[in-house]
Amino acid sequence: MSDNTVELDNLLALVRSKRAKVVIRHIWNHGYITTGDLSSKYGYKHPPRAIRDVREAGIPLTKKMIKSDVGKRMALYEFGDMNNLRFDRVHGRKVIPKKIKKKLAKKQGNKCSICLLEYDTGYLQIDHRIPYEVGGDTNNFAVEDTYMLVCAECNRAKSWACEHCDNWNHKKIFKICTTCYWGSPENYDHVAETALRRLDIVWSGNEIEDYEIFMNMSKKVGKSLPDFVKSILKKFINL
16 A cells, blocks of 8 residues: 555545545546536536535645536646645534524524525525635634524525635635625625625515516516616615
8 A cells, every 4th residue: 555545545534524535535546626527427416515525624626727528618626735734624514513503593583594585494504604614613603693594595606606705715814704795694895805785585485476577577678677676666765
């Protein structure tokens, strides 16, 4: 057994995430892994999530964009400088006790913190307000300041936004995340470091018919639905 194999075995023994183990072993054996590999060889529907698991385990990865054999752009990942490996994070995220989810559900009324729609508790997911990549497992704050409940759709949207944010990828400044929409949707200064304000409106159940009416009206006046809704609000309050 070579020294490299021993090092790999030791590293895999420390890492808990199954997806992270798959990525680490593949890169170790082949020198790199692509989003195409994660999708076609391992069946991951959301390849960046597997890459995120590796980074959350404190293992540095570099990324570059390449083209597949059919000309489609995809990401290629390699190990970064292993001198920067974070042994304090190699075990990955801590398991969050079920009682915390119950406490959050009671406080939030089983509503998603982002879209504010009400769901069964089982559908809601516990989310770190400050991304793990930036803040790790922060235990210095009250439960409601550390975590929030979000629906699956909003969790995916937040993951995409965070993974494309410069603070998430490079600066990792805790305070920037505390003032971001995705970390504090009830009180924020920016959205992933961009000066924006968001209002997520969801029509559900019997309201879907209202949505279709609004959509048809917006098309008749040549406006997108968000612009049409904003124009109605401005007229209503005489702005």
